[in-house]
Amino acid sequence: MKSALSGIRNKLHKIISTHAPQKTILLATLTIPAFLWFITTQGPLAPVKVTTTTLQTSTLHADVFGVGTVEARHSYTISPVMTGRISRLTVDQGDTVQTGQLLAEIDPVDLNERLTGSRRMTARVSYALAAAEAQLGEAQSRHKTASATYQRYVELRSRNFVSQEMLDARLHEKNSADAALTAANANLAAAKEDLKKTSSDTEGIVRLLKQTRLTSPVNGTVIARHTEPGNIAAAGTPVLQIADTKDLWIRTRVDQQQAGGLRVGQQATIVLRSRPQNQLAGTVARIDLVSDSVTEERIVNVSLAEGLSHLGENAEVTIALSAVDMARSLPAAAIKQINQQCGVWLLQNGQARFHAVKTGITTRDGRIQIMEGLSPQDEVIVYSQQALSEGLKLKLVRELVKS
Amino acid sequence: MINLAGRDILHNWGKFVMTGAGLGLLIGVTLTMAGVYRGMVDDAQALIVNSGADLWVVQKDTLGPYAEPSALHDDVARDLLLQPGVMAAGNAAYLTMQIQQGKREVRIMLVGIEAGKPGTPAYLVAGRPITQSHYEALADIKSGFSLGERIRIRRHEYTVTGLTRRMVSSSGDPMIFVPLKDAQEVQFLKDNDALLNERIRTNSAQRTLDASSPSSSQMVNAVLVQLKPGFSDESVANGIRRWKHVQTYTRAQMEEILVARLIATSAKQIFMFLVILSIVSAAIVAFIIYTMTMNKIREIAVLKLVGASNQTISGMILQQALGLGLIGFVVGKTAATFWAPLFPKYVLLIPGDALRGFFLVMLMCALASSFAIRAALRVDPSSAIGG
Numbered sequence: 001m002k003s004a005l006s007g008i009r010n011k012l013h014k015i016i017s018t019h020a021p022q023k024t025i026l027l028a029t030l031t032i033p034a035f036l037w038f039i040t041t042q043g044p045l046a047p048v049k050v051t052t053t054t055l056q057t058s059t060l061h062a063d064v065f066g067v068g069t070v071e072a073r074h075s076y077t078i079s080p081v082m083t084g085r086i087s088r089l090t091v092d093q094g095d096t097v098q099t100g101q102l103l104a105e106i107d108p109v110d111l112n113e114r115l116t117g118s119r120r121m122t123a124r125v126s127y128a129l130a131a132a133e134a135q136l137g138e139a140q141s142r143h144k145t146a147s148a149t150y151q152r153y154v155e156l157r158s159r160n161f162v163s164q165e166m167l168d169a170r171l172h173e174k175n176s177a178d179a180a181l182t183a184a185n186a187n188l189a190a191a192k193e194d195l196k197k198t199s200s201d202t203e204g205i206v207r208l209l210k211q212t213r214l215t216s217p218v219n220g221t222v223i224a225r226h227t228e229p230g231n232i233a234a235a236g237t238p239v240l241q242i243a244d245t246k247d248l249w250i251r252t253r254v255d256q257q258q259a260g261g262l263r264v265g266q267q268a269t270i271v272l273r274s275r276p277q278n279q280l281a282g283t284v285a286r287i288d289l290v291s292d293s294v295t296e297e298r299i300v301n302v303s304l305a306e307g308l309s310h311l312g313e314n315a316e317v318t319i320a321l322s323a324v325d326m327a328r329s330l331p332a333a334a335i336k337q338i339n340q341q342c343g344v345w346l347l348q349n350g351q352a353r354f355h356a357v358k359t360g361i362t363t364r365d366g367r368i369q370i371m372e373g374l375s376p377q378d379e380v381i382v383y384s385q386q387a388l389s390e391g392l393k394l395k396l397v398r399e400l401v402k403s
Numbered sequence: 404m405i406n407l408a409g410r411d412i413l414h415n416w417g418k419f420v421m422t423g424a425g426l427g428l429l430i431g432v433t434l435t436m437a438g439v440y441r442g443m444v445d446d447a448q449a450l451i452v453n454s455g456a457d458l459w460v461v462q463k464d465t466l467g468p469y470a471e472p473s474a475l476h477d478d479v480a481r482d483l484l485l486q487p488g489v490m491a492a493g494n495a496a497y498l499t500m501q502i503q504q505g506k507r508e509v510r511i512m513l514v515g516i517e518a519g520k521p522g523t524p525a526y527l528v529a530g531r532p533i534t535q536s537h538y539e540a541l542a543d544i545k546s547g548f549s550l551g552e553r554i555r556i557r558r559h560e561y562t563v564t565g566l567t568r569r570m571v572s573s574s575g576d577p578m579i580f581v582p583l584k585d586a587q588e589v590q591f592l593k594d595n596d597a598l599l600n601e602r603i604r605t606n607s608a609q610r611t612l613d614a615s616s617p618s619s620s621q622m623v624n625a626v627l628v629q630l631k632p633g634f635s636d637e638s639v640a641n642g643i644r645r646w647k648h649v650q651t652y653t654r655a656q657m658e659e660i661l662v663a664r665l666i667a668t669s670a671k672q673i674f675m676f677l678v679i680l681s682i683v684s685a686a687i688v689a690f691i692i693y694t695m696t697m698n699k700i701r702e703i704a705v706l707k708l709v710g711a712s713n714q715t716i717s718g719m720i721l722q723q724a725l726g727l728g729l730i731g732f733v734v735g736k737t738a739a740t741f742w743a744p745l746f747p748k749y750v751l752l753i754p755g756d757a758l759r760g761f762f763l764v765m766l767m768c769a770l771a772s773s774f775a776i777r778a779a780l781r782v783d784p785s786s787a788i789g790g
Binding site: 035316331339340 | 452453478490491518519525526527528529530531532534535536537538544550564565566568569584621632733736737740754757
């Protein structure tokens, strides 16, 4: 019994007096503030981290970006005026051609034969003309004789040497000779017209024959061959496409929002899809009067200084607008639109304040010109961890994302 | 008056702290599970909040653009500006797709935006907004892309100019913002083989592909509308629905679609798990406290023997239980805050949940200790000697 009691006493002693209570208090005073600090700074109750900047003064280069396709400034479609089989194609894609050079021939079918026939007809008509002339001579001679005979009988009748009946017979002869002469004259005129007609026919067939030969209207390069010899080409369908590949431009689409400052003559840099590393030089050559109303883009034609490209290729065009010197600017990420109001968030006494500003041009590297509304000391918030609101508690950091 | 509980804890403080830490990890898991559930709902709401829209105008009779496919002509946005109460309207195109980052595949939601119109991200964490009309992109930081990186999306390469945060789809996929025209092209322009095939079918060489032709891509998925101050969203939405023959959702309706329908089952799944996990955690807390007290049954018998009052004994057990709960909560909260950012999807720890968790833990501890107290008070003091 005694030993049991002493055991209990030992145990109690152990429970009560092993350690000093100061240690508990010390531990609590260390861990509780640490935990509170942890909760308020790391979790959802922490202030929103932001980065700030101030106004910078520099020269701003505004430019406009657009995408387009390489096109020839002038392009010619070669097509026949009449339907026919293509008998010969003398050129292929890439060939250089001169003005008037024969490019293709259409099979004339029976045109040559029709030309021969027409020429024969001309010969025949010229013989008919000779015959008509001879007939006229004969009619003239007969008319002369009949007229003279009639005059003589008129005289004889007045002296009553011949009967009235005989005079009438002579008058009839004279009248019929008159009619024969008119007929012979008309025959001759008809024969002359026949000759003219057949000559015109011949001329027409010659012209038609010429049309079977397709020739180049300009000095240029064949950029497309749409058909092959032996194929039938309908009137008006393209056979070949010719373009001046030294005179290329890029039909560029520029968003209407950015197209306000574009002028003919502005410098442009062009990056072709096939050569993304190379920058080519160009100039704005023409701004189309009619914009694309569906895509809300303006069509700007930028001529390419080097004529070294494939037509139809995709190109990215950057057109430099005028530069603004001594412009005060902010990063574009700092400018916000709230209720149609353009402004920035300022960091004031650890809190967010919205402040309206007036902006100018935007550059492509993301700087926006500030016209008015800010002083150089203002701390403008650029990046934030979440959307800002008036009076939100903020904590300034150097950067939000480690670069 | 000496504090028996404190003395007892200090007597065997290593074991006590270890038990508390173990308990804490369990509480941490429960808190994280709550965070996963909250994060899931928040992902859906982030989509709504970040779009900055008051109204969503989508194809008639659809739940678009997030829950169902929807297609509208892009000039609808201009018509909408004429409606009373409409301040701004911006076209938006959404497309969930898979893209390559080096050898890694990233699932993203491609969003086509019009610069300066509703739908543009409200804030960036790095870089600059899109200033070029084509081939520039803003990427969400969760997608893993960094500034200046080139992303290949279908036909073109895009340069990442800015990084966003918390811009995710309802399923938590990070968003990549590109200019609307590019997004339309991605969505509606087919690949080369399909185009060639189409050309042969229609037998017209010219018609099908002109990358910049307007006919290929005039559709958008939704028009995001911002209202002028002072107009009620429901009345403007009614006007649009009635006269424009398109479906219009207000913010509350969109939230209903996203939270109550789109993620409903998966959210419920997580929630169910959360409930079970909470019950299991509570049970484990109770068992631990009960067994801890039962282990000390001899000491309690001794205390009784030396004439300690019932109040002293039950106070000791209760204080120990609450202390254990406190350590557990601190460890759990700390652990959850540390490992939450490591999750691939968003885990949202809200202070309300933590507070609720704290009271639940304390309540559980108190409840469990009451069983232990009952057992302790019933102990026969003579067992201290007999044992």
